[in-house]
Amino acid sequence: MTVTHAEPFPGDPPVTDELVREHNLNQEEYARIRAMLGRIPTFAELGIFSALWSEHCSYKHSRPILKRFPTHGPRVLQGPGENAGVLRLGEGWAVAFKIESHNHPSAVEPYQGAATGVGGIVRDVFTMGARPIALLNSLRFGPLSDARNRYLFAGVVRGVGNYGNCVGIPTVGGEVDFAPGYSGNPLVNAMCVGLLREDDLIRSAASGVGNILMAVGSRTGRDGIHGASFASEELTQESEARRPQVQVGDPFTEKLLLEASLELIASGHIVAIQDMGAAGLTSSSAEMAARGGVGVEIDVALVPTREAGMTPYEILLSESQERMLVVARKDRVGQVREIARKWELDATPIGRVTDDGMYRVRHGSRTVVEIPGEPLVEDCPVYEPAALEDPAVVALRSARPAQLPPDLADAWRTLLDSPSIASKRWVYEQYDSTVQASTVLGPGGDAGVVAVPGTPLGLAFSTDCNSRYVRLDPFEGGKAAVAEAARNVACTGARPIGITNCLNFGSPERPEVFFQFREACRGIAEACRVLETPVTGGNVSFYNESPTGAVDPTPVIGMVGLIEDARLAVGAHFRATGDSIVVLGATAGHLGASSYWAVVLDTVAGAPPPVDLAGERRLIDFLVAAAEQSLLQSAHDLSDGGLAVGLAEACIGGPYADGPRGAKIDLRRMQNGMSAEAVFCGEDHGRVVISVSPKKRERLLELAGQSGVPAVVVGDVGEKLAKLEVVFADRTVRAGSAELRDIYYSAIPRRMDLTLAQDAAD
Amino acid sequence: MMRVAVIRFPGSNCDADTLRAARNAGADAYYVWHRDRHLQRADAVLLPGGFAFGDYLRAGAIARFSPVMAAVQAHAEAGGPVLGICNGFQVLCEAGLLPGALMRNARLTFASLPVRVRVETDDTPFTAAFERGATFMVPVAHGEGRYVAPPEVLRQLEAEDQVVLRYVGENPNGSVNDIAGVTNTERNVVGIMPHPERAADPLVGESAGAKVFESMIRRARVPLGGTR
Numbered sequence: 008m009t010v011t012h013a014e015p016f017p018g019d020p021p022v023t024d025e026l027v028r029e030h031n032l033n034q035e036e037y038a039r040i041r042a043m044l045g046r047i048p049t050f051a052e053l054g055i056f057s058a059l060w061s062e063h064c065s066y067k068h069s070r071p072i073l074k075r076f077p078t079h080g081p082r083v084l085q086g087p088g089e090n091a092g093v094l095r096l097g098e099g100w101a102v103a104f105k106i107e108s109h110n111h112p113s114a115v116e117p118y119q120g121a122a123t124g125v126g127g128i129v130r131d132v133f134t135m136g137a138r139p140i141a142l143l144n145s146l147r148f149g150p151l152s153d154a155r156n157r158y159l160f161a162g163v164v165r166g167v168g169n170y171g172n173c174v175g176i177p178t179v180g181g182e183v184d185f186a187p188g189y190s191g192n193p194l195v196n197a198m199c200v201g202l203l204r205e206d207d208l209i210r211s212a213a214s215g216v217g218n219i220l221m222a223v224g225s226r227t228g229r230d231g232i233h234g235a236s237f238a239s240e241e242l243t244q245e246s247e248a249r250r251p252q253v254q255v256g257d258p259f260t261e262k263l264l265l266e267a268s269l270e271l272i273a274s275g276h277i278v279a280i281q282d283m284g285a286a287g288l289t290s291s292s293a294e295m296a297a298r299g300g301v302g303v304e305i306d307v308a309l310v311p312t313r314e315a316g317m318t319p320y321e322i323l324l325s326e327s328q329e330r331m332l333v334v335a336r337k338d339r340v341g342q343v344r345e346i347a348r349k350w351e352l353d354a355t356p357i358g359r360v361t362d363d364g365m366y367r368v369r370h371g372s373r374t375v376v377e378i379p380g381e382p383l384v385e386d387c388p389v390y391e392p393a394a395l396e397d398p399a400v401v402a403l404r405s406a407r408p409a410q411l412p413p414d415l416a417d418a419w420r421t422l423l424d425s426p427s428i429a430s431k432r433w434v435y436e437q438y439d440s441t442v443q444a445s446t447v448l449g450p451g452g453d454a455g456v457v458a459v460p461g462t463p464l465g466l467a468f469s470t471d472c473n474s475r476y477v478r479l480d481p482f483e484g485g486k487a488a489v490a491e492a493a494r495n496v497a498c499t500g501a502r503p504i505g506i507t508n509c510l511n512f513g514s515p516e517r518p519e520v521f522f523q524f525r526e527a528c529r530g531i532a533e534a535c536r537v538l539e540t541p542v543t544g545g546n547v548s549f550y551n552e553s554p555t556g557a558v559d560p561t562p563v564i565g566m567v568g569l570i571e572d573a574r575l576a577v578g579a580h581f582r583a584t585g586d587s588i589v590v591l592g593a594t595a596g597h598l599g600a601s602s603y604w605a606v607v608l609d610t611v612a613g614a615p616p617p618v619d620l621a622g623e624r625r626l627i628d629f630l631v632a633a634a635e636q637s638l639l640q641s642a643h644d645l646s647d648g649g650l651a652v653g654l655a656e657a658c659i660g661g662p663y664a665d666g667p668r669g670a671k672i673d674l675r676r677m678q679n680g681m682s683a684e685a686v687f688c689g690e691d692h693g694r695v696v697i698s699v700s701p702k703k704r705e706r707l708l709e710l711a712g713q714s715g716v717p718a719v720v721v722g723d724v725g726e727k728l729a730k731l732e733v734v735f736a737d738r739t740v741r742a743g744s745a746e747l748r749d750i751y752y753s754a755i756p757r758r759m760d761l762t763l764a765q766d767a768a769d
Numbered sequence: 770m771m772r773v774a775v776i777r778f779p780g781s782n783c784d785a786d787t788l789r790a791a792r793n794a795g796a797d798a799y800y801v802w803h804r805d806r807h808l809q810r811a812d813a814v815l816l817p818g819g820f821a822f823g824d825y826l827r828a829g830a831i832a833r834f835s836p837v838m839a840a841v842q843a844h845a846e847a848g849g850p851v852l853g854i855c856n857g858f859q860v861l862c863e864a865g866l867l868p869g870a871l872m873r874n875a876r877l878t879f880a881s882l883p884v885r886v887r888v889e890t891d892d893t894p895f896t897a898a899f900e901r902g903a904t905f906m907v908p909v910a911h912g913e914g915r916y917v918a919p920p921e922v923l924r925q926l927e928a929e930d931q932v933v934l935r936y937v938g939e940n941p942n943g944s945v946n947d948i949a950g951v952t953n954t955e956r957n958v959v960g961i962m963p964h965p966e967r968a969a970d971p972l973v974g975e976s977a978g979a980k981v982f983e984s985m986i987r988r989a990r991v992p993l994g995g996t997r
Contacts, residue, residue: 165878165879168879169879169912172820172879172881172910172912173780173782173820173824174782175782175783175819258820259779259780259820259822259824262779262780262782262820263779263780350779351779435881436878436879436880436881436882437878437879437880437881438879438881439879439881439910440881440910441881441908441910441964441967441973442782442783442786442818442910442967443785443786444783444786444789444790444964444966444967444969444970444973445972445973446967446973447972447973447974458972458973460789573972574972662882663882663883663906
């Protein structure tokens, strides 16, 4: 055993058992630390272990499970373990992407919490050498009937928007969901996608003994100290006091940092770059050293600070935003400074790469930290806790609503008025979706599509998770999240090529939560294997618990798809009177865990629909082929609310279309003994509603037959502003397209106006 | 070939889009950094959208003090064409090169959506390729785009054919008289809130915005400097 040497910084408190507990380290972990050092750690060392061995940084409860994801494939240039995953596109182009959570900060300070979440994920992407070309976000809140939830919703949307808008990255998609399980603990997941030349790919492994560590960007302040540890505990009434731990974002500096970083990477003056994100300088420097198998030595007295008198502990753990750590070639420090200065940023040498494998921190001449580098990052204990399904969930799975079904036309309107289903126009009009002038399909459809400038290629993106399914059956729910994301991307004509995931769960130390996590991951892994969409990275967010309990299990899938010719991208909405409406996939009328039960009958119960992955695969292949042959006028995924919602959305059209369309639909052939509710509102997977011009219809049906995809012609697209008419075996349901459009587009603004009215009254 | 300077402030984020649209229209377009004092023999100057200095004080309020702005001012005073788009429009108003000001949107939130605008005059270097009265769809994306001006200025703008673009149907920000763009009395400096560079390619849905840049090229064929 090596004994390392470090001395306390003057004024630091002595390390006691109580202090260790306050740093969220248990006895076993503390014993391991003492053994590793051969002594009691200094206060600064304790802070470092607390951050790096937090759930957020160490993945100590999730690592064994995450290892089961398929992470390889012919397109994978970089899998999990880096700042972002990278997939090859062809012709020298590659796409870097990742999704990450910022749930805890957003729960106490929605605007800054969400803004800094966007900032962090953008840095993760451009530190791979990629220029960010798209943002998506996946947001979940409690019901809008509650004023606090409206405040969180409005603040998060404003924070997400203002940050991305200023940096100049279009937000082209995402999702927003509302359910009681998120009251008090909203989920804020941001995804960023960047484009790079394969040659420009850079990783975050420090290398080259004698090379110089430089801090680039903002100065280090006392904000966000222990953010990573905060994100690794449950939210309580006292969490409000954590507000000072939420960092403050500066998107203007981020834009400068983006340009400076890309220029530094292209210049060849640096060998590695990493964001000082969660756990700040500590995690960035320790991880860079461990990845490169080298040691580092940092003098924290050289780090530019916002205020005098900051201790090593504070400097190491600060999460001040918009800071980068780069490893400059030892003879290029001046050149790095020059590039930074051009972008009005500071670049300061703060340390160097060493050959002894030690993670060493000095303050002037005093060594305050000396830890063996690789064990610091790798030797955190790994847990695989007990997993046991909650018996209440087992019972729920076989339960069904007690109520009699209400009038189906009323139920239809109720579904379209549900904020989870209704248009998110109120949200996405606050996001710049057209900057970079490459947005082919913006928010409001199945997937966002952007063109890759200078090539014929297009990229499609979607984020998805139906947490009701995951809650009622985590394995099927995990599969469903991947399948739906893939289907959304394929609806535009894109072939799904890979995913990133953001796994939001409660405390892994509770068996019923760990069961959800394990099973959902098993479902994701299986779906990714069959659909050949490798997992390229992501983020685990545990401890999403508020005084009312754990959040609904929410493993969000961020899917990327590739279109060979962006001009052939297919939209979600009906386009021409007289086109045939075709439902692809098999309809079995599965109502368990459906929106119909949840929203109309107020019953979250039943088994979610099973996912047939082979069928999903055939459907995806068919959609890609049909789009390539220009057979599709429109294609829209059927998910929440089944045909009732999917058909209505395709008729209603985008918010700027000059009129919603009517349709004549006959579901009798499809009904086959099912109730009208089941055929109209059932949520069987693997289904898409498409429209096709009459002259291409036969070719399309033939291709569907050859592809093994069921296809049923159900009706025709009607005139603008005409009625929607749906014929069932025992009844006909009608609604005006203009009326449905009004319901669909006013559902969220109408509820948010309550806030404005209340503010005015205050 | 027409030389077009695209001014880059540190927080410009539509610079690349604007450069691309100008080049696609046939211009020899290049960047000029905000600290530069020379426009490198520019025939026309474009101020792109973005958040020049983060817009923390007021959009465009700091950018007007950038060294390059003296050169832009001189170019404008000599009759050279200048177009400010979105944040560029805000900068031109702050610099006194255009009348009026741009305030926070009436609804107080950022507004990103396609809008329909009408070309109210073809008598500017940036609208000459349009028919007067033509309408087209074009994205807006701004938090501070509500155009305001004192009543006597407004009267003059309307009487002297200085309103360049006007929102038709939905006015996204509460601008007075639905004004989306204006020109100065000499008609060589134009500011517009919508983003024609984002509507200049059928791939992104709309392409009429390309005519803004084609107008600039067409105008280059007649002698520059005091064209009217």
